[in-house]
Amino acid sequence: xxxxxxxxxxxxxxxxxxxxxxSGLNNxxxxxxxxxxxxxxxxLETLAKIAAALGVSTKDLYDENDENxx
Numbered sequence: 001x002x003x004x005x006x007x008x009x010x011x012x013x014x015x016x017x018x019x020x021x022x023s024g025l026n027n028x029x030x031x032x033x034x035x036x037x038x039x040x041x042x043x044l045e046t047l048a049k050i051a052a053a054l055g056v057s058t059k060d061l062y063d064e065n066d067e068n069x070x
Contacts, residue, residue, distance in 0.1 A: 001039050001064060002036050002062060002063040002065055003034055003039040003061065003062055004060065004063060005050060005062075008054050008056060012054060012055075014053075014054060016031070019054070024049060025046060025049055033046065033050055033061070047061055047062075
C-alpha cells in the first residue's frame with residue numbers, strides 16, 4: 001500500500017500536531033500511517049479518524065499496490 005496521508009497533509013497545510021488534535025490520535029500512530037510500509041498495520045478505525053480530521057474519505061488515504069497484497 002502507498003500512503004497518501006503525508007501528501008494530503010501537505011496539500012491542506014495540516015501539521016502533525018494539528019492532526020493529533022483533530023483526530024485524537026497520538027503522533028506515533030500518525031507517523032506510522034504516513035509511511036508506506038506501516039500504513040497497512042493501521043486499523044480501519046485509525047484511518048477513519050485521520051480521514052475525518054483531514055476532510056477526506058478513508059479510501060483517499062492510500063493507493064493499493066497489488067504486489068504487497070496477499
